[in-house]
Amino acid sequence: MQTIPQTDPKAGYLAHKAEIDAGIARALDGGWYIGGAEVQAFEREFAAWAGTAEAVACGSGTDALVLALKGLGLRPGDRVATVSHTAVATVAAIEIAGAEPVLIDIDEFYCLDPAALEAALKAPGATRIRAVIPVHLYGQPAAMDRILALARAHGLKVLEDCAQAHGATIGAKKIGAIGDIAAFSLYPTKNLGALGDAGVIATDDRGMAERLRALREYGWRERYISAEAGMNSRLDPLQAAILRVKLKHLDADNARRQAIARAYDEGLGNLPRLITPAVRPTATHVYHQYVVRHPDREGLRERLKAAGIGTNVHYPAPVHLQPAYQGRTPIGPTGMAVTERLLPQVLSLPMYPQMTDADVLRVIAEVRRAVG
Numbered sequence: 001m002q003t004i005p006q007t008d009p010k011a012g013y014l015a016h017k018a019e020i021d022a023g024i025a026r027a028l029d030g031g032w033y034i035g036g037a038e039v040q041a042f043e044r045e046f047a048a049w050a051g052t053a054e055a056v057a058c059g060s061g062t063d064a065l066v067l068a069l070k071g072l073g074l075r076p077g078d079r080v081a082t083v084s085h086t087a088v089a090t091v092a093a094i095e096i097a098g099a100e101p102v103l104i105d106i107d108e109f110y111c112l113d114p115a116a117l118e119a120a121l122k123a124p125g126a127t128r129i130r131a132v133i134p135v136h137l138y139g140q141p142a143a144m145d146r147i148l149a150l151a152r153a154h155g156l157k158v159l160e161d162c163a164q165a166h167g168a169t170i171g172a173k174k175i176g177a178i179g180d181i182a183a184f185s186l187y188p189t190k191n192l193g194a195l196g197d198a199g200v201i202a203t204d205d206r207g208m209a210e211r212l213r214a215l216r217e218y219g220w221r222e223r224y225i226s227a228e229a230g231m232n233s234r235l236d237p238l239q240a241a242i243l244r245v246k247l248k249h250l251d252a253d254n255a256r257r258q259a260i261a262r263a264y265d266e267g268l269g270n271l272p273r274l275i276t277p278a279v280r281p282t283a284t285h286v287y288h289q290y291v292v293r294h295p296d297r298e299g300l301r302e303r304l305k306a307a308g309i310g311t312n313v314h315y316p317a318p319v320h321l322q323p324a325y326q327g328r329t330p331i332g333p334t335g336m337a338v339t340e341r342l343l344p345q346v347l348s349l350p351m352y353p354q355m356t357d358a359d360v361l362r363v364i365a366e367v368r369r370a371v372g
């Protein structure tokens with residue numbers, strides 16, 4: 001039997017191959033290979049989909065975070081609060097932008113714990129915290145009501161890291177339209193993925209969007225004249241053409257992810273020692289990952305591998321324990337107890353929209369067998 005992979009970006013291409021190939025041909029024939037009309041069309045279509053006034057495309061999700069932080073006007077020595085349980089890119093971006101990360105523990109939904117943020121905002125040095133980056137991890141929104149209330153009370157800017165949650169909602173609003181500004185990764189395996197590196201920033205602030213369009217290209221307002229010091233992080237029309245096709249199918253793809261998650265919930269919900277994902281009331285989860293917990297994670301992983309079921313660990317180490325950041329990056333006053341307790345148990349099951357119903361049933365049967 002063929003192995004069911006944990007994720008399958010090629011299947012995402014093949015599902016829309018004719019449309020994507022036509023988009024690529026159009027971009028190549030256009031004769032314009034950086035920026036231009038195709039990128040502008042993607043920005044308009046993405047903003048309309050996200051529910052923000054503006055979208056600014058760039059080279060990666062990491063760059064989207066860096067540009068957004070620069071756009072918020074952070075200065076050297078400023079601190080930015082975020083989680084340790086995230087893709088390292090979130091923390092790397094804070095340092096690349098010249099600020100200092102302060103790492104905060106998570107709640108039972110794997111996202112920034114508002115109570116731990118509140119404690120950090122009362123601790124010594126808190127006045128240097130100028131912004132907070134909630135990460136909507138695995139496809140589930142962070143506790144934005146409480147985080148926004150704390151941010152307003154303490155004068156912090158809120159940058160949403162939406163890299164794993166394109167289309168997740170809280171009430172009637174999509175994430176990315178809730179904080180001051182939002183960064184999305186369009187890495188191939190994300191819910192909306194290019195066929196290469198790409199990222200996009202969403203904001204309602206038109207002045208900010210103009211500033212970001214300058215910052216992503218050397219700070220140019222006028223060609224060859226830098227009004228301020230910027231960087232190079234541009235999207236190319238090839239990726240924009242591909243993303244315009246993928247964006248049309250994103251809502252259907254997310255609905256398929258949710259249907260797979262419902263089947264997993266039903267098939268795996270009552271097994272001994274296996275914990276399926278909890279969903280925050282009033283939020284919708286778009287299941288970038290379907291993450292279970294098990295005390296013998298490595299044993300379970302081995303048994304599933306032998307049965308032809310691909311899994312992955314997101315992530316093997318929290319950022320504060322990785323060599324580059326260990327002992328250097330300040331941790332909030334409540335510590336990392338939840339992060340360090342949950343992380344050794346997390347396992348991501350196969351999750352991508354092109355999984356067949358038969359694939360889903362096979363994963364359920366093998367997980368049931370593997371947990372015994």
Ligand SMILES: *Cc1c(COP(=O)(O)O)cnc(C)c1O
Binds near residue numbers: 062135186
């Ligand atoms: C993928 C990801 C990023 C970085 O995106 P790249 O496009 O790989 O630079 C940032 N934050 C989170 C939470 C991610 O999952």
